[in-house]
Amino acid sequence: MTQLTIRNISDHPRRGFATAEYTPGKKPLPDGALVARGPGGAEFPAQLDPHPHDAARRVLAVLVDRDVPAHGANPPVLTLQPGAAGLPGPWPRVEVEPTGFRLVNDRLNVWVNLGALNGEPWFAGAASSVQLSDDFFHRLEMLDAINAIWDWRHDPEKRLQLDRIRLWRAAWDPDPCLDVELFETPFRMGVSAEGPARATATLESEPFDYASRDPDGTPRRFRCTLYRTFSLYRDADFVHEHLYVRGVPEGKAGAGEVRLSFTARYFLYMGMGIRPLITHFADIPDWLAVSYPQHPLHGYGFATNVHADPIRNPHPGYPHPTHDHNSFSWELGAGNDVHCVHLFRCAPAGEMVEATGRAWYCHIYHPLTAELSL
Amino acid sequence: MPEQPPSSTGAPPSRQTSPPSSAIEPEVRKLAREAVAKLGVGQFIEDNLKQIRKKLEEFDEYVEQTSVKPGSEGEMTFLALGLPIAHGVIHVGSNRGALASATTWLEKELKAQSGRKRRVRNPDPTASLAVLVFIHAVDRCHEVYASTNPVAWGNILSRVKPLADEVTPADG
Numbered sequence: 001m002t003q004l005t006i007r008n009i010s011d012h013p014r015r016g017f018a019t020a021e022y023t024p025g026k027k028p029l030p031d032g033a034l035v036a037r038g039p040g041g042a043e044f045p046a047q048l049d050p051h052p053h054d055a056a057r058r059v060l061a062v063l064v065d066r067d068v069p070a071h072g073a074n075p076p077v078l079t080l081q082p083g084a085a086g087l088p089g090p091w092p093r094v095e096v097e098p099t100g101f102r103l104v105n106d107r108l109n110v111w112v113n114l115g116a117l118n119g120e121p122w123f124a125g126a127a128s129s130v131q132l133s134d135d136f137f138h139r140l141e142m143l144d145a146i147n148a149i150w151d152w153r154h155d156p157e158k159r160l161q162l163d164r165i166r167l168w169r170a171a172w173d174p175d176p177c178l179d180v181e182l183f184e185t186p187f188r189m190g191v192s193a194e195g196p197a198r199a200t201a202t203l204e205s206e207p208f209d210y211a212s213r214d215p216d217g218t219p220r221r222f223r224c225t226l227y228r229t230f231s232l233y234r235d236a237d238f239v240h241e242h243l244y245v246r247g248v249p250e251g252k253a254g255a256g257e258v259r260l261s262f263t264a265r266y267f268l269y270m271g272m273g274i275r276p277l278i279t280h281f282a283d284i285p286d287w288l289a290v291s292y293p294q295h296p297l298h299g300y301g302f303a304t305n306v307h308a309d310p311i312r313n314p315h316p317g318y319p320h321p322t323h324d325h326n327s328f329s330w331e332l333g334a335g336n337d338v339h340c341v342h343l344f345r346c347a348p349a350g351e352m353v354e355a356t357g358r359a360w361y362c363h364i365y366h367p368l369t370a371e372l373s374l
Numbered sequence: 375m376p377e378q379p380p381s382s383t384g385a386p387p388s389r390q391t392s393p394p395s396s397a398i399e400p401e402v403r404k405l406a407r408e409a410v411a412k413l414g415v416g417q418f419i420e421d422n423l424k425q426i427r428k429k430l431e432e433f434d435e436y437v438e439q440t441s442v443k444p445g446s447e448g449e450m451t452f453l454a455l456g457l458p459i460a461h462g463v464i465h466v467g468s469n470r471g472a473l474a475s476a477t478t479w480l481e482k483e484l485k486a487q488s489g490r491k492r493r494v495r496n497p498d499p500t501a502s503l504a505v506l507v508f509i510h511a512v513d514r515c516h517e518v519y520a521s522t523n524p525v526a527w528g529n530i531l532s533r534v535k536p537l538a539d540e541v542t543p544a545d546g
Contacts, residue, residue, distance in 0.1 A: 273465035295458035
């Protein structure tokens with residue numbers, strides 16, 4: 001019997017999602033939908049998804065939609081069993097197509113390109129459509145909401161994109177860093193899965209080479225891949241993104257793999273008006289929110305477990321000055337296991353700020369944790 | 375009479391019959407036109423006139439069909455629904471430079487109007503620009519489409535009139 005202990009280390013009871021790596025043993029759980037049964041017969045949606053790069057491992061995800069006690073006290077112990085057919089739907093789903101993939105739940109419908117879009121090469125790995133459904137709107141295009149709400153011509157530039165990563169070298173290395181531009185190089189489709197808790201899909205970058213030197217001058221070379229795993233949980237109005245760079249030492253496949261430290265830069269082209277309301281606290285640089293103060297009050301929130309530099313609006317060097325107010329960019333701090341939340345909501349700016357800060361606290365800073373006992 | 379699309383140059387299309395006359399005073403129309411020109415959104419409005427007209431007629435129908443009291447409550451509801459269109463026109467059709475120069479222009483204009491004993495009730499230049507853009511958009515829709523739906527456009531003009539009065543000479 002496989003059990004899962006859910007802990008909430010925050011100061012307040014709350015609900016959320018948790019993940020744990022799982023290596024199948026002698027009586028492995030089946031891949032796909034699971035049900036996690038808790039105290040009092042409560043049932044929670046869970047699933048076993050493929051690992052982004054290791055076929056021998058799995059990732060267990062569970063959605064806990066009841067409050068978990070604070071301070072890690074009295075953690076609920078859930079029993080995992082196959083067969084989640086009794087859990088109510090609709091479940092989040094992923095639709096993989098030759099040019100990209102779509103994540104869908106009751107609230108969001110997100111399309112991510114592998115490479116070019118409409119013949120334009122710079123859409124690689126970009127979310128070029130994010131549609132929100134809520135109490136007032138049905139599939140409102142959040143990246144271009146002003147045009148969408150008034151039925152004007154859509155802006156084909158709209159996108160949310162990880163456009164570059166930078167791998168820093170040690171201080172003694174004569175070449176300080178390696179920049180890997182991502183916006184024009186198509187990503188490859190990795191694993192994907194769907195179930196009662198979430199829909200998830202992974203993008204893999206084209207492999208690239210990275211060389212560095214040890215303190216004694218010994219050269220090291222790695223064959224690297226950036227993995228980006230997107231997850232859309234049931235009922236969520238945010239997409240969780242997990243990033244890491246896997247480096248395999250040259251000539252030593254399967255041995256000495258490392259997760260290399262890197263920084264990332266996000267580029268956002270989103271119709272937020274000429275004077276968007278930006279909230280980004282210098283002392284809490286892990287999240288930021290951008291809002292449009294008029295109908296339909298659309299906003300974007302970003303949170304991460306590594307710091308984010310101040311957001312730039314317009315993005316420096318954006319080539320079209322008449323529309324540069326729609327361009328934003330921000331750099332992340334260094335990390336080798338980066339988690340981000342991309343939140344989309346129509347709400348007054350104050351509510352957007354609160355929702356983004358809360359998302360950071362609940363899903364990034366003090367997420368629920370899951371411990372497996374086999 | 376079949377609907378006629380606006381011309382691509384921004385000029386009203388030729389008509390078989392004369393449309394109902396605009397109730398917006400010439401001075402206000404001129405100010406609104408200047409604001410639109412400063413913001414550089416004239417062509418954007420012309421390109422999207424059909425969609426703007428559709429929304430405004432929808433809002434008018436909504437106000438007519440809901441239980442809001444006739445008079446100021448209906449006007450307020452209509453303006454609350456319609457003014458965000460003008461903000462959208464500015465934020466999509468204009469740019470940072472044009473908005474900055476239009477803001478400077480309007481501040482000077484409002485100051486000059488104050489000197490001439492005009493009412494200046496809205497000190498926020500962006501909101502005032504949106505009001506002027508809205509007046510211009512309504513005026514253009516009225517010019518082009520009033521003959522196709524004279525009742526609705528009569529309503530709409532009367533609903534916008536209080537807004538136009540905000541930039542009308544107090545002693546005029």
